[in-house]
Amino acid sequence: MATPPSASTFAQLLRAEGVTVVEVGDWETHNRNTKGPWGPVHGVMIHHTVTKGTAATVKICRDGYSSLPGPLCHGVIAKDGRIHLVGYGRANHAGLGDDDVLAAVIAEQGLPVDNEANTDGNRYFYGFECENLGDGQDPWPAEQLLAIERAAAALCRHHGWSAASVIRHLDWQPGKIDPKGVDWAAMRSRIAKRLGTASGPVKSTPAPSTPTVSLKRLRAAAKSDPAKAGTPVSYSGVKTVEAALVDRGLLAKTYLDGHYGTTTVAAYAKWQRSTLGGGYRGDDADGIPGPDSLKRLGLKAGFKVVD
Template sequence: MASPMSANSFLKALKAEGLTVVEVDDWRDHNRNHKGPWGPVHGVMIHHTVTRDSAHTVNICRKGYSGLPGPLCHGVITKDGRVHLVGYGRANHAGLGDPDVLRAVIAERQLPGDNEASTDGNRHFYGFECENLGDGDDPWPDAQLEAIVRAITAVCRHHGWNARSALRHLDWQPGKVDPRGIDWDDIEARVTKRLGGKPATAPRPTPSRPVVDLSQLRAAARSNPSAQGQPVTYAGVRTVEAALVDEGLLSKAYSDGHFGTTTVTAYAAWQRRLGYRGQDADGIPGRTSLERLGDRHGFTVTS
């Protein structure tokens, strides 16, 4: 169990690791602490932003967007390798994740697959968002990868953790794919080397790609709005809702596995974003729109 370091100690740790740090506005006091506690902390989580342009990326991560107020992380690592501090304290970056994964991070052992979303990650992890489109094609410059390694190392060195206290968003929360395109085994080995430790004996397993059944999803979209309470009628709804949250179309509060009226409205907005109009944008998933969402957020569509 570890208490979060102070803002000044965080800044000092990053600079001591040789990072170029940019302090953005009132980052020390910008947080979501009124929504719940921050700490004890157990690890550091890495994300990609699905954005381009450094200034735009930093601004979004500081302010957030509709349905997900900022800060969305503690530091933004841009493609030039600079770390922009946008908040400190509780941040909207990790969301609900798997308690078995948390236990593995605490024990610094190989992670299990994530199949639950029940534990508050915003409370327990430092978070760094990394500027990248997340499409698998957008490159990760060497300067940015080195900054990721050094940022992880800075936090781990302060707390006396090893490299297994770092994880990806995809390791934590079902349906997530970020940071896509990074060789995580290489990142972990480089952190271990900087910390002066021995490399892990086994690589982390490659997570399986989530599968969403179109027919079951359509059935949920048609039946859930009239259902009482919030029944999870089909597990794939959580995967689709997580993607809609990432697109800024659905509030995280409604990412609950219930394809209710709010999710229907959010999905209709996704259909309109793709150019559909009228009855073609009714919020009931179709194959093309769902496959487009899956391509962006790492899930496979079956019938």
């Protein structure tokens, strides 16, 4: 069982590993501890933000938004390699993931395919969000990759973990793709080398294929009215979108049923009104997916939008 160090010690560990730390406001006490336990910790999880610009990225990771309050991680790893500390304690970064993956991380064994979302990752993992659009085209500067290496190694060194305790969001939660564009085998090797150990098991299974959602078919399902038409339009992509809304905290898991009813409409309207969803207002936030809001949701949730 690994107990998290104090916030001040956490910052000291990063600095001792060579990280340039930027302390943001009341980060030491900014957390979600009232919503659930923090710890024991078992590993480090790396994400990408799907945002551009360090200031805006730090702000949203610290504050979150109406449907998912911040902090959304413990540290934001900027393009220039600085790590902005935005919170400490429980943070809304990992969400529900696979208990088999957690068991493998604890044992520092090879990771199974993540095919379940049944375990609270916010309790068990340190989280670092990396400033990147997550489209596979946005570059990962050398300074940023070095900061990932140093931050992960600092915490592994403190807890006596190997590089096998450092995982990606895509290893934890079904449907996730982050941090897209990072050569993970190489990163694991870099962390291991810094720790002076073997790199440990690396996930050998391929990343899951990217699901697709048809905008046309989704809109048809969203607009269908059982009261008028009798039977609603059925489309499998509805469940993909609902799962993304559940992950963002906008839809209760009990409504993940593949039916684009009034509850899903209301949840999607909340996404449209959110900053990440486009900040739409009035009739533009009607709960019926449009190309921009759906692509934004897809980038965050890991699905591709087609016509």
